[in-house]
Amino acid sequence: GENVEQHPSTLSVQEGDSAVIKCTYSDSASNYFPWYKQELGKRPQLIIDIRSNVGEKKDQRIAVTLNKTAKHFSLHITETQPEDSAVYFCAARGTGGGADGLTFGKGTHLIIQP
Amino acid sequence: DAGVIQSPRHEVTEMGQEVTLRCKPISGHNSLFWYRQTMMRGLELLIYFNNNVPIDDSGMPEDRFSAKMPNASFSTLKIQPSEPRDSAVYFCASSFRDFLSTDTQYFGPGTRLTVL
Numbered sequence: 001g002e003n004v005e006q007h008p009s010t011l012s013v014q015e016g017d018s019a020v021i022k023c024t025y026s027d028s029a030s031n032y033f034p035w036y037k038q039e040l041g042k043r044p045q046l047i048i049d050i051r052s053n054v055g056e057k058k059d060q061r062i063a064v065t066l067n068k069t070a071k072h073f074s075l076h077i078t079e080t081q082p083e084d085s086a087v088y089f090c091a092a093r094g095t096g097g098g099a100d101g102l103t104f105g106k107g108t109h110l111i112i113q114p
Numbered sequence: 115d116a117g118v119i120q121s122p123r124h125e126v127t128e129m130g131q132e133v134t135l136r137c138k139p140i141s142g143h144n145s146l147f148w149y150r151q152t153m154m155r156g157l158e159l160l161i162y163f164n165n166n167v168p169i170d171d172s173g174m175p176e177d178r179f180s181a182k183m184p185n186a187s188f189s190t191l192k193i194q195p196s197e198p199r200d201s202a203v204y205f206c207a208s209s210f211r212d213f214l215s216t217d218t219q220y221f222g223p224g225t226r227l228t229v230l
């Protein structure tokens with residue numbers, strides 16, 4: 001099955017700086033890569049996603065890049081703000097036929113220092 | 115839309131007891147997923163349904179776990195008998211899956227289960 005590795009497990013950045021979280025996946029057939037943000041005691045919420053036919057996607061301060069050849073994808077947050085502090089999860093999903101569930105990375109605890 | 119609804123939000127039970135978690139997906143969604151979250155293992159997919167049919171239950175840890183989806187608006191996850199290592203937050207998520215949709219998975223608020 002799919003295996004997703006996520007790094008780093010903890011990331012501390014100064015407010016206003018950029019944060020980058022990286023993930024690798026093992027199944028070359030995976031075609032959908034969402035990122036979820038989870039605040040303490042809350043549910044995971046989708047912040048951005050990318051499909052395998054696209055190399056980069058941006059939404060305001062958040063961007064995701066995908067390198068299919070290397071099987072890795074990254075989350076970029078620019079101009080970080082205190083409300084960006086949370087745990088971020090990357091995930092990968094296969095191509096159907098029983099592979100619709102998401103495989104998650106172990107999460108990155110992002111800490112924004114004031 | 116009310117989003118995905120889960121009940122109960124918190125459950126404390128004793129080892130050996132039966133536990134039933136409930137989920138109501140977003141209206142119109144045709145896929146439903148059960149995930150479990152623990153500090154040690156992170157977010158794990160337990161089982162998912164498409165059009166009320168179980169598609170993949172390979173993530174269900176043991177025969178003590180079972181899940182049903184009798185109709186498009188209701189699913190249950192049952193643990194019988196429960197054990198302390200089942201303590202976790204259980205999330206239900208739903209999506210609308212077809213060839214054209216983004217099939218984003220929306221998570222419910224979760225059920226925090228504590229087995230003493």
